[in-house]
Amino acid sequence: MEKLQSIRGTKDILPDSIYFWQFIFDKFKGISNQFNYKEIRTPIFEKTEVFHRSIGETTDIVNKEMYTFLDRGGESITLRPEATAALVRSVIQNSLLHESNLLRLWYFGPFFRYERPQKGRLRQFHQYGAELHGSPFPEADAETIFLAIALIKSIGISKFKLLINSLGNENSRQIYRKELIKFLQENENHLSQESQVRMQTNPLRVLDSKEERDIEILQNAPIILNFLDEESNLHFDTLKKILQSQEINFEIDTKLVRGLDYYSHSVFEFRSTMLGSQDSFGGGGRYDNLFEQLGGKQTPAVGFAFGIERLLLILENANLLPNAANAPDYYVISQNIEYIHYVNKITNILREKGKSVITDVSRKSLKAQLRDANKLNVSTVIIIGEDEFKNNQFTLKNLDTSEQKILEFNSIQNL
């Protein structure tokens, strides 16, 4: 028989590491509560249109990274490659903005992109994200950044870089776009092939190029921040001031554009030197037009997401993983299978008292059970041998000190 294995780019989260996942989830849940964000869970697949209409037809995600298939009814379905569009769909569908014009949401779950796997880049990966719907103001952008930083710190990460940029509003971006295309056309012959194609489809993304010759040319490219209109400028300036007032360190990266078409105004990204070339572990931005694109009414919004696997890599590489292992309170050992009912009785009483208790189910010898208890880091064992069984007693042994004493059955209540 051929051995079956998991699909390329997917990973089992095994019992040995599940603790770390729970650690991150619990911390993030706590911080989200402090910021008054509510958890939301949406399906992991959506109609393909949800993503087509939001992410952008010319983006790599839509073009080559989506898991799209026809279901048995002939409908085109896509495993979600990101959450923002799906959340907006849900908010519109369920009229969540009906009773309040402000909505704070967070989510945690799996996402899917068909990419060549690498460390920190999987086909099924997990994200935590938060979205703030309903405010056009930079205070909202700032709140999400505050939240993001609180989350990062809550799991012990203190070294990271925050990059910000502004893409301006629609108006500014159009003007800049024209200017940029003009510049790119003038230098077309010197650009990489990739960039020459992208210049036609999605010129802003050329800025992201890592090709050496592109980078060189782009040094003289027009800078988007110089094309912001008054409104856009004010928005970006205010955000910067808010961040500065709280002594949040950031760098302005005028080439930061991010890979989704729906962003406007602020975009930001978190990077760590503890990762390889996939050094970004989170990012987000403002998306004021997405609601309309998905058939809702115009609603300004801002949000961000973290890659859980990348956070775990940072924790691992920085030696920040928390200690797991919570040993059972008791191991009830029986010398002989004949005492099984007595052992179960004791075990059940202890469990009803809220203790975590383990017993042998594979008919191991007394010695083996003790070894087992030791391996499991149990510090207290209860031993039922012939004498204890006959006299309605039990032996309580401390494995750390090796002290042991015989007690009457009723004193189980005092454990």
Added chain:
RNA sequence: GCGGCAGUAGUUCAAUAGGUAGAGCAUCAGAUUGUGGCUCUGAGGGUUGUGGGUUCGAGUCCCAUCUGUCGCCCCA
């Protein structure tokens, strides 16, 4: 999707110039028949990722494929 590197017991690795696989750790069991950890002894466990090819003979060479990894594209 493109390029480089890698793939041997659960795990970390070893195997001279191609001659039919070994060790540490882990696992399990014993060391006077009611007691763990330390120590000692022993045992189980691999059709060398998979499929072809070259060869008298391949873990070792060649091809393909799968998976991982590094970089690119891109992103979390």
